[in-house]
Amino acid sequence: MDASIPDEALARLPFWVTPPGETDGFLITVGILLVLILLGFGALYFTIQAIPDRMAAGAHKVQMQLVGVLGLISLFTLNNAFWIAAILIAAVPLHEIFPLQRESETPDA
Incomplete structure (x- = not known):
C-alpha cells in the first residue's frame, strides 16, 4: 500500500497545512501575533490604571498619596x-472641601 499523497491532493490543501518535515510558518505567525496582542493589552491596562495618578499630579501631597494607595489596591485586588x-478623589480638590487650618490661623476667642 502506498502512503504518499498524490500531487493533485497536495494542490488542494489549504495554505496552513504544512508538509511533513517543514517549518510551520502559520503557527509561528499566530504565536508572535498572540504575544504582541497580549503585550498591547497589558500596556493599555496599565495606561488606564495610571489615569487617577496623572489626574492627581500637582495636587496636595495627602491627596496624591491617597489616590496612589487606592490605585495600588485596585491593581492588586482587581476591584474597580x-x-x-x-x-x-483625584477629580475633586480635597483642600477645598476639608480646609486644614493651622493653629496660627484660628481666630482668638
Missing part, C-alpha cells in the same frame, strides 16, 4: 470600586 474612588 477602588479605582473609581481614586478617580473621584
Whole structure:
C-alpha cells in the first residue's frame, strides 16, 4: 500500500497545512501575533490604571498619596470600586472641601 499523497491532493490543501518535515510558518505567525496582542493589552491596562495618578499630579501631597494607595489596591485586588474612588478623589480638590487650618490661623476667642 502506498502512503504518499498524490500531487493533485497536495494542490488542494489549504495554505496552513504544512508538509511533513517543514517549518510551520502559520503557527509561528499566530504565536508572535498572540504575544504582541497580549503585550498591547497589558500596556493599555496599565495606561488606564495610571489615569487617577496623572489626574492627581500637582495636587496636595495627602491627596496624591491617597489616590496612589487606592490605585495600588485596585491593581492588586482587581476591584474597580477602588479605582473609581481614586478617580473621584483625584477629580475633586480635597483642600477645598476639608480646609486644614493651622493653629496660627484660628481666630482668638
